[in-house]
Amino acid sequence: MTVITGKCKWASISAPNTTYEPAWQIDVSLDDENLKKVKADGLSIKNKGDDRGNFVTIKRKVEGKKGPNKAPELVDSQRTPMFNTLIGNGSLVNVLYRPYEWEHAGKTGISADLLKVQILDLVPYSNDGDEDFDVVDSGYQSDDDIPFAS
Numbered sequence: 001m002t003v004i005t006g007k008c009k010w011a012s013i014s015a016p017n018t019t020y021e022p023a024w025q026i027d028v029s030l031d032d033e034n035l036k037k038v039k040a041d042g043l044s045i046k047n048k049g050d051d052r053g054n055f056v057t058i059k060r061k062v063e064g065k066k067g068p069n070k071a072p073e074l075v076d077s078q079r080t081p082m083f084n085t086l087i088g089n090g091s092l093v094n095v096l097y098r099p100y101e102w103e104h105a106g107k108t109g110i111s112a113d114l115l116k117v118q119i120l121d122l123v124p125y126s127n128d129g130d131e132d133f134d135v136v137d138s139g140y141q142s143d144d145d146i147p148f149a150s
Contacts, residue, residue, distance in 0.1 A: 001098050001115065002041055004034040008095075009052055011087035013074050013117050016062050024072050024114055025059035026087075027052060028095055041099040042110040058097045060114040073116040086125035087117075094118040 006028040016022045029052045030038060030045070038045060038056050047054050060072055074082045087093070097112040 001096060002037055002112075003094055003096050004028055004030070004037055004056070005092070005094050005120070006030055006034055006055075007052075007089075008087060008091050008093045009055070009089045011089075011091070011093075011117070013072060013087060014084050016071075022062040023059040024062070025057060026093070026095060026114065026117060027055050027057050028093065030054045030056060041112070043099065043112055044109075056112070058095055058112045058114045072114045075116065075118050077118065077120055079118070082119065085119075085122075087119065088123035088125040090123045091119060092121035094120060 009027045009029070010017075011026040013024055013026060016024050028034075035045065035054055043056055045054050045056055060069055062069060074085060076082055094117070095114070096116040096118075097114055099110055099112050101110055102108065
């Protein structure tokens with residue numbers, strides 16, 4: 001098992017990401033020390049040219065070969081369990097994973113099974129950016145007394 005530390009992005013720990021095959025997952029940015037650990041485990045390192053720099057995606061599928069998998073644990077800095085906590089981008093985390101070899105459809109590789117996430121510095125998740133418009137005080141305001149034609 002390996003523990004890496006870094007700022008995270010796209011964390012789906014309290015609930016799985018269901019965009020593709022449902023999985024709990026987290027992207028972790030890698031400094032030089034943690035990059036060495038991930039390389040030693042044989043994991044794929046990504047770099048999309050954004051603020052993450054070098055990063056790794058660690059995940060656990062909801063459905064395993066032998067049935068449903070248990071959700072990864074989420075704990076605070078004192079190892080107290082956390083539930084239903086949404087982790088915002090930029091949170092500092094420790095991630096415990098187990099590397100494993102796989103083979104599928106003639107291909108082979110090494111992936112990481114997400115076991116546990118420890119929050120060291122939480123950036124609360126916020127979807128404030130989902131607002132469509134700002135209020136414009138000097139703009140047009142409808143008059144509800146005007147009847148609409150039907």
